[in-house]
Amino acid sequence: MDSFIQFFNDEANLLLIYLLLFTVILGFEVISKVPTVLHTPLMSGANAISGVVIIGAILLIRQAEPGDYLTLSLGFLGVVLGMVNVAGGFAVTDRMLEMFKKKKR
Amino acid sequence: MIVDFLINIAYLIGALAFVWGLRLLSSPDSARRGNTLAGFGMILAIIAAMSEPIEGASNNYGWIIGAIVLGGIIGLVSARRVQMTAMPQMVSIFNGLGGACAVVLAYAELVPFYSGGTELDTAGLGIVMLALFIGGVSFTGSMLAFAKLQGLIWDSTLLLPKHNVINMVLLVATVGLGIYLTATGSSAGLALGSAFMVLALIYGFSFVIPIGGADMPVVISLLNSLTGLSAAVTGLIYGSQFMLVGGILVGAAGTILTVLMCDAMNRSLVNVLIGGFGGGGASAKGADGDQVAKEVTVNDAAIQLFYSNSAIVVPGYGLAVAQAQKVCKEVDELLEANGVDVRYAIHPVAGRMPGHMNVLLAEADVPYPKLLDLDEANDALKSTDMVIIVGANDVVNPAAEDDPGSPIHGMPVLKVWDAKNVIVLKRSMRPGYAGIENPLFFHEKTRMLFGDAKDSLSKLASEIKNL
Numbered sequence: 001m002d003s004f005i006q007f008f009n010d011e012a013n014l015l016l017i018y019l020l021l022f023t024v025i026l027g028f029e030v031i032s033k034v035p036t037v038l039h040t041p042l043m044s045g046a047n048a049i050s051g052v053v054i055i056g057a058i059l060l061i062r063q064a065e066p067g068d069y070l071t072l073s074l075g076f077l078g079v080v081l082g083m084v085n086v087a088g089g090f091a092v093t094d095r096m097l098e099m100f101k102k103k104k105r
Numbered sequence: 106m107i108v109d110f111l112i113n114i115a116y117l118i119g120a121l122a123f124v125w126g127l128r129l130l131s132s133p134d135s136a137r138r139g140n141t142l143a144g145f146g147m148i149l150a151i152i153a154a155m156s157e158p159i160e161g162a163s164n165n166y167g168w169i170i171g172a173i174v175l176g177g178i179i180g181l182v183s184a185r186r187v188q189m190t191a192m193p194q195m196v197s198i199f200n201g202l203g204g205a206c207a208v209v210l211a212y213a214e215l216v217p218f219y220s221g222g223t224e225l226d227t228a229g230l231g232i233v234m235l236a237l238f239i240g241g242v243s244f245t246g247s248m249l250a251f252a253k254l255q256g257l258i259w260d261s262t263l264l265l266p267k268h269n270v271i272n273m274v275l276l277v278a279t280v281g282l283g284i285y286l287t288a289t290g291s292s293a294g295l296a297l298g299s300a301f302m303v304l305a306l307i308y309g310f311s312f313v314i315p316i317g318g319a320d321m322p323v324v325i326s327l328l329n330s331l332t333g334l335s336a337a338v339t340g341l342i343y344g345s346q347f348m349l350v351g352g353i354l355v356g357a358a359g360t361i362l363t364v365l366m367c368d369a370m371n372r373s374l375v376n377v378l379i380g381g382f383g384g385g386g387a388s389a390k391g392a393d394g395d396q397v398a399k400e401v402t403v404n405d406a407a408i409q410l411f412y413s414n415s416a417i418v419v420p421g422y423g424l425a426v427a428q429a430q431k432v433c434k435e436v437d438e439l440l441e442a443n444g445v446d447v448r449y450a451i452h453p454v455a456g457r458m459p460g461h462m463n464v465l466l467a468e469a470d471v472p473y474p475k476l477l478d479l480d481e482a483n484d485a486l487k488s489t490d491m492v493i494i495v496g497a498n499d500v501v502n503p504a505a506e507d508d509p510g511s512p513i514h515g516m517p518v519l520k521v522w523d524a525k526n527v528i529v530l531k532r533s534m535r536p537g538y539a540g541i542e543n544p545l546f547f548h549e550k551t552r553m554l555f556g557d558a559k560d561s562l563s564k565l566a567s568e569i570k571n572l
Binding site for chain 2: 030031033055088095096
């Protein structure tokens with residue numbers, strides 16, 4: 001319990017909690033009314049954004065010792081996985097949306 | 106100093122690009138720009154992460170660039186090659202990879218922690234455990250969803266007796282071990298930490314096993330939301346506000362879709378997760394056997410359609426399986442040329458992912474003002490001459506309206522029986538997902554046209570041409 005209170009009283013953690021709550025609300029507000037046409041593109045676009053984990057993987061590799069092959073390999077795997085998610089996700093979403101656009105004319 | 110400032114600004118702009126991009130993505134006119142904007146935000150953040158000054162870091166840029174190039178090529182090539190009909194599978198795989206990435210990162214924190222190389226306080230350790238858990242569940246869950254969508258695994262193959270009980274025990278064991286590890290600290294050892302990861306991976310797999318068929322859109326949205334959360338939690342490990350914001354936004358988008366899909370089936374999420382459909386084999390009306398479905402010949406169907414004023418096509422998963430979207434559009438064009446008003450009725454959970462039918466019909470160049478959503482369609486159906494059902498089943502089942510004993514009772518459906526005539530294109534009389542009998546097939550207005558959807562539609566097209 002003490003450590004919990006301590007965690008909450010820490011200024012930096014508190015800011016993080018604020019950020020978290022506001023982002024949740026912002027997210028729901030921004031996306032709340034999605035028409036059916038856009039369900040799939042929204043999902044796959046959001047999916048691409050979830051590739052932000054790649055940032056963590058990049059930082060992991062950068063901080064690793066050059067001889068620490070375990071960490072380097074894990075980081076490498078992380079960047080590859082994240083990058084497939086990011087590149088593939090945005091590309092596939094764009095391909096879908098291109099079809100939607102074409103037939104509007 | 107100035108470098109730090111620029112880096113921080115880059116992350117900030119990146120996060121704003123995500124928010125604004127998602128906003129644009131939720132409106133048809135601006136969606137494509139929104140996607141591009143979000144992609145731009147991501148590139149900016151990757152550049153920032155590469156150039157952020159880290160004291161005493163050895164950087165290892167070779168490893169990073171190699172991985173980025175490799176991942177980028179795999180991603181772009183598969184995104185370009187994939188068939189539009191295989192879109193649910195592709196989305197599942199990409200989604201799973203994000204979760205896998207979170208698992209890898211969390212594990213990379215655990216290894217030095219248990220060998221005494223780094224220190225983590227209780228909150229920090231708890232966050233790592235959480236990332237491992239959510240990421241693991243979304244990874245193996247998505248992979249199983251992929252295998253099911255690809256037809257590699259049948260919905261019931263892996264189902265164990267009392268599967269829901271097993272899932273519950275597994276969940277309690279996994280979460281319990283996670284809490285124990287968090288409380289114990291580094292004395293628990295890497296072996297137990299690894300065991301926790303394995304448990305999370307098994308649970309992700311196991312929790313998707315009972316869910317299948319028509320419930321797929323729900324589970325895909327849910328997994329999407331979980332991957333977002335795992336990214337957000339991983340952001341906490343690295344103290345990155347940018348990752349936190351990105352991950353939470355995805356979590357919100359996934360949650361909204363999950364709720365929309367559940368609403369469209371009038372079921373709660375819990376009900377979907379325990380695989381509520383069918384189950385005890387609740388006896389539905391119309392299974393008496395003395396009822397006979399009336400068939401129609403291709404020729405008669407073509408004549409009926411040709412001389413009608415309006416027609417509504419109801420597509421379902423069968424359209425995707427048969428890859429019949431382009432032939433469907435051909436029939437549409439032929440009828441339109443002869444003065445028939447053709448539109449499409451899209452049920453929110455038709456297909457295997459949210460918006461599945463819209464993507465398929467868009468690929469076939471069907472203009473989207475012709476697509477009616479549930480309420481519009483139910484209004485329009487009252488004054489429609491012909492309804493053509495292509496591979497849809499549960500979403501047009503009248504039992505949802507008038508049979509309280511039916512497992513899908515209460516689910517909003519397309520009331521195709523309000524139209525004057527209904528033609529059902531179907532492979533056989535086999536019931537749809539979970540074996541729910543569909544009284545629509547025995548309805549007095551209904552005629553069955555048996556055969557592969559693509560095949561039947563192309564025969565229809567050539568008959569109409571000859572009229």
